[in-house]
Amino acid sequence: MSTPAVPDIDTLEPGQLLPVREFHADTVHLFQYNAVLWNSHRIHFDYPYAREAEGYPALVMAGPQLGDWMHQCVTDWLGGKGRLCSMEYSNRRAAFVGDTLRSTGTVQAVDRSSGEVTIAVAIVNQNGEVLAPGTAVAVLAP
Amino acid sequence: MSNLLSPELLANIGKTSPPRLELVTRKDIRKYAIATQQRDRRFLDGDEAPPMFYLALFWPVPDNGQLSPDGVAVDPLLPEFPLKRAMAGGLKIEYHRDIHPGDVLQATRELCAIYQKDGSSGPLIFYEILMRVVNERGEPVVTEKTTRILR
Numbered sequence: 001m002s003t004p005a006v007p008d009i010d011t012l013e014p015g016q017l018l019p020v021r022e023f024h025a026d027t028v029h030l031f032q033y034n035a036v037l038w039n040s041h042r043i044h045f046d047y048p049y050a051r052e053a054e055g056y057p058a059l060v061m062a063g064p065q066l067g068d069w070m071h072q073c074v075t076d077w078l079g080g081k082g083r084l085c086s087m088e089y090s091n092r093r094a095a096f097v098g099d100t101l102r103s104t105g106t107v108q109a110v111d112r113s114s115g116e117v118t119i120a121v122a123i124v125n126q127n128g129e130v131l132a133p134g135t136a137v138a139v140l141a142p
Numbered sequence: 143m144s145n146l147l148s149p150e151l152l153a154n155i156g157k158t159s160p161p162r163l164e165l166v167t168r169k170d171i172r173k174y175a176i177a178t179q180q181r182d183r184r185f186l187d188g189d190e191a192p193p194m195f196y197l198a199l200f201w202p203v204p205d206n207g208q209l210s211p212d213g214v215a216v217d218p219l220l221p222e223f224p225l226k227r228a229m230a231g232g233l234k235i236e237y238h239r240d241i242h243p244g245d246v247l248q249a250t251r252e253l254c255a256i257y258q259k260d261g262s263s264g265p266l267i268f269y270e271i272l273m274r275v276v277n278e279r280g281e282p283v284v285t286e287k288t289t290r291i292l293r
Contacts, residue, residue, distance in 0.1 A: 023179065032177035036170075037201040040213040053212070063230055068178045068194045075193065076181055083237075084193055090232035 007081050009115050009140040018077045018105030018119065023069055025061050025099040033065045058096035066095060066132045070121045073103040074136045082115070082140040089121070089134025100126040105136070115140045146224045146265055147258050154221040159251040164199050166191065168243040174198050191241035196275055196284045199241075200249045219253050223292050225267050231289035238282040247283060249275045254287075267292040 034044050042049040043060040050056040067089055074084055095101055102124045109118040116139050123132040168188035174195050175185040184190040204215040241247070255270040268291055275284040 029177060029179060032173070036173050036177045037198045038203055039201060040209060040215075042213040046213075049212075064194065064197055064233075065178065067233065068192065071193050072178070072180065079182075086234070086236045087193070088232065088234040091230035 007078060007117070007140050009110070009112055009117070009142065012107060012110050012117060012140075014107050014109055016107045018073055018107070018121075021069070021073065021076070021103045023101045023103065025095055025097050025101055027059065027097055030059060030061060030065070030097060033062055037062070037064075056094065056096065058098055061095040061097065061099070063091040063132075066091065066101070066123045067134075069101070069103045070123060070132065070134050070136070073105045073121050074119055074138055077105065078138055078140070082117075082138050084136060084138050085116075086137045087121075087134060088136075089132055091132050093125075093129060093131045095123070095125060095131050101131070108135070115142060144265065145258065146267060147256060151221055151223070152256055154253055155256055157219060157253045159219050161248050161250045162200060163246060163248050166195075166199065166241055166243055166245040166247065170199070171195060171241075171243060188243055193235070193237055195241060196247070196249075196286075199247065200273070200275070219251055219271065220269070223267055223269075225265070225292040227293050229291040229293055231268070231291050233289075234287045236285040238284065239277065241283060245283075246278050247275050248277075249273055261293065264293065 030044055039062065043054055043056060044062055045059065047059055050059055070089055071087055104124060105119045105121045107117060108120050116137060119136045121134045121136050122130050124130055171188040171191045172186065175192055178192060180186055180192055185192045202215045208216050210216055252272045253269065254272045257268050259266050259268065268289060271288045273286045277283050
């Protein structure tokens with residue numbers, strides 16, 4: 001179903017898609033993200049450790065970094081025309097440096113009286129695997 | 143299924159961490175916004191924090207010697223569990239108010255649940271931590287419930 005360019009509670013329908021955004025998982029943003037958090041988990045920066053001790057094929061992207069990209073799928077779409085109220089998600093599979101990831105969103109439910117919109121969000125990798133599914137609830141301005 | 147949860151372990155349910163106070167700065171918001179590749183100018187200029195900024199604000203800053211060999215901070219809120227390998231769990235976040243530079247926020251964490259389930263490859267232990275972030279007036283800003291799985 002076509003993407004609503006501007007969220008409008010009067011015309012929004014379940015099944016409509018939010019704009020897809022592509023993210024290239026690279027070491028610079030992985031470093032910046034973990035530096036901002038002060039997260040020293042070695043799977044994010046110590047490749048020999050990630051490979052030999054944990055068995056990963058590459059450096060692992062931080063789970064909440066993917067969570068943030070799911071948030072942006074909604075907040076970018078809202079563009080100041082509404083407010084994100086809640087987000088629920090889980091990290092099911094790891095993402096690695098070198099992956100091409102996409103954030104996706106699909107409108108699930110619309111309550112025109114309250115302005116509340118429920119959106120299924122996800123981070124999907126280049127193989128079409130859903131790494132992190134979630135559900136966001138936003139309230140659109142009238 | 144063998145019960146891995148002793149009464150001593152379960153007695154940790156309800157344990158809370160000391161409150162943490164943190165000042166929100168424009169520079170920290172900008173760093174977070176750039177690291178997460180935000181597009182919204184409000185966030186990139188540091189006028190308002192992206193929703194998940196609270197996570198960076200309250201990420202632990204352990205003293206030297208308080209890191210496990212994998213580089214992860216030892217969480218003083220958690221008891222010694224009989225299962226060690228952590229798997230990704232889930233996160234449920236409620237956003238009550240926006241965060242801006244100059245805000246002084248307080249976070250408290252509570253270990254609110256420990257339970258066991260049978261997985262396909264053996265028992266799993268789940269635990270849940272509730273974090274409440276409030277502003278200087280005590281008004282809720284963010285509520286986060288994290289579920290972690292041990293196998």
